[in-house]
Amino acid sequence: MCGVIGYYSDERDGFADIVNGLFQMQHRGQDACGVAVSDGRRLRLHKGIGYVREVFGHRPSDDFAGRLGCGHVRYPTQGGNRPENTQPHMVTTLDGGILALCSNGDIVNYWGIREWLEARGVDFEGSNDGEVLAKYIAWLHVSEGMPLVRAIRRLQDDIRGAYSAVLVTRERLFAFRDPYGVRPLSFGTDGKDWIIASETPALDIARMDFVDEVGPGEIITWDEEGMHRLPHPDIIAARRGRVDTAHCIFEHIYFSRPDSKAFGHLAYDVRKRIGAWLAETDDVEADVVVPVPDSSNAVALGYAQASGLPFEIGLIRNHYVGRTFISPEQSRRDEGVRLKFNPVREVFEGKRVVLVDDSIVRGTTSRKLARMVRGAGASEIHMRVGSPITAHSCFYGIDTPSRQELIGSRMTLDEIREHITADTLRYTTVEGLKSCVDRPEGFCFACFDGKYPIAVAEEKRMELVEAGT
Numbered sequence: 360m361c362g363v364i365g366y367y368s369d370e371r372d373g374f375a376d377i378v379n380g381l382f383q384m385q386h387r388g389q390d391a392c393g394v395a396v397s398d399g400r401r402l403r404l405h406k407g408i409g410y411v412r413e414v415f416g417h418r419p420s421d422d423f424a425g426r427l428g429c430g431h432v433r434y435p436t437q438g439g440n441r442p443e444n445t446q447p448h449m450v451t452t453l454d455g456g457i458l459a460l461c462s463n464g465d466i467v468n469y470w471g472i473r474e475w476l477e478a479r480g481v482d483f484e485g486s487n488d489g490e491v492l493a494k495y496i497a498w499l500h501v502s503e504g505m506p507l508v509r510a511i512r513r514l515q516d517d518i519r520g521a522y523s524a525v526l527v528t529r530e531r532l533f534a535f536r537d538p539y540g541v542r543p544l545s546f547g548t549d550g551k552d553w554i555i556a557s558e559t560p561a562l563d564i565a566r567m568d569f570v571d572e573v574g575p576g577e578i579i580t581w582d583e584e585g586m587h588r589l590p591h592p593d594i595i596a597a598r599r600g601r602v603d604t605a606h607c608i609f610e611h612i613y614f615s616r617p618d619s620k621a622f623g624h625l626a627y628d629v630r631k632r633i634g635a636w637l638a639e640t641d642d643v644e645a646d647v648v649v650p651v652p653d654s655s656n657a658v659a660l661g662y663a664q665a666s667g668l669p670f671e672i673g674l675i676r677n678h679y680v681g682r683t684f685i686s687p688e689q690s691r692r693d694e695g696v697r698l699k700f701n702p703v704r705e706v707f708e709g710k711r712v713v714l715v716d717d718s719i720v721r722g723t724t725s726r727k728l729a730r731m732v733r734g735a736g737a738s739e740i741h742m743r744v745g746s747p748i749t750a751h752s753c754f755y756g757i758d759t760p761s762r763q764e765l766i767g768s769r770m771t772l773d774e775i776r777e778h779i780t781a782d783t784l785r786y787t788t789v790e791g792l793k794s795c796v797d798r799p800e801g802f803c804f805a806c807f808d809g810k811y812p813i814a815v816a817e818e819k820r821m822e823l824v825e826a827g828t
């Protein structure tokens with residue numbers, strides 16, 4: 360999981376808006392960040408390992424003044440946390456051109472494309488999929504003489520997987536998405552200047568009004584002649600019901616901020632609907648509903664409102680620890696759980712507690728939390744989960760562990776309940792989750808049902824291409 364941002368203006372400096380937008384999306388990646396900006400003549404890059412405030416906190420904005428640019432916060436899924444894997448990736452092309460690219464997602468055929476480029480003399484500094492995207496576009500542009508829009512369109516045909524990307528040259532900004540629209544990418548304007556971002560709070564902080572999402576497979580360009588939208592021809596066919604999208608449902612469950620709008624929904628609304636579904640299909644007797652903060656707050660609120668039970672903030676989160684799931688190393692994760700939550704004893708003492716979490720991945724956090732809540736005096740713990748059983752890994756930009764590490768792939772429901780020491784345990788079902796979004800057939804649920812949509816959709820798309828539609 361990563362976050363990207365792009366900025367375009369005919370005249371106004373956008374460095375502060377880019378950095379503020381990255382700060383709003385810090386939860387999408389805490390390991391590294393970077394910005395590339397152009398003043399129309401020179402494209403400059405600054406990136407480093409660490410939080411946005413660490414990498415950019417002391418850098419005066421006039422150091423990096425530019426009227427177009429892109430930025431990135433990184434959580435490594437492909438390639439380790441090394442400086443050469445940080446984004447944006449800047450490529451100087453043989454014809455004297457220069458481009459910088461940042462992306463969110465994972466390429467399924469990364470090695471095939473990389474080896475193809477290496478066979479043509481292209482060197483790689485790191486092992487990150489954004490570098491492959493940047494160098495593939497640069498190669499097509501220079502060696503095949505393709506204009507950048509055609510090179511991106513060719514990339515969309517050849518590269519499979521998830522990518523929501525922003526590319527900047529000295530004078531032009533491009534935003535594009537894989538044909539299945541796996542990861543979110545939205546854009547907005549104040550009537551003059553533009554921001555494109557993985558999450559809409561990055562638009563809000565710059566006082567930009569949401570305009571639309573970059574469509575699946577769409578390419579949008581901004582330059583001195585204005586904005587141009589180029590929808591993908593296969594997606595036009597899709598609107599006739601021929602090919603489908605594969606929006607990541609986990610963005611609504613956990614990854615995105617609750618105040619983010621993506622795939623036509625506000626994440627906050629989807630989470631409350633999930634909580635209401637859990638309550639409406641439950642018959643447990645309890646005294647209080649408590650969320651595991653922060654990503655479960657809205658699910659627990661939806662549960663409480665639908666059930667009529669009181670909602671209490673019984674676990675206090677230390678916001679300086681970071682997300683447990685997002686930490687790449689096991690040792691940091693274990694340490695993080697203990698440091699992260701503290702129970703409010705007065706909320707739990709003698710109570711039958713509905714404890715609501717968004718998901719159970721390894722089971723480590725749930726087990727420790729259950730022990731903590733019982734230690735704080737709860738008489739019963741009824742764990743309710745705002746997602747179905749996570750039993751499959753993600754290959755589209757989320758660093759879920761291998762299947763063996765996923766508790767949902769190794770244990771039955773009752774074994775999981777016993778392992779986490781809950782009195783009862785219920786998950787949202789896939790069908791229940793589908794009832795919480797409009798047009799559920801346009802979403803990916805693969806980490807729950809194992810039906811990986813890109814391979815299916817790709818076959819469908821190839822049929823279309825062969826049929827000449």
Ligand code: SF4
Nearest residue numbers: 607609753803805806
């Ligand atoms: S496999 Fe899961 S996490 Fe990955 S894109 Fe699909 S729904 Fe999202």
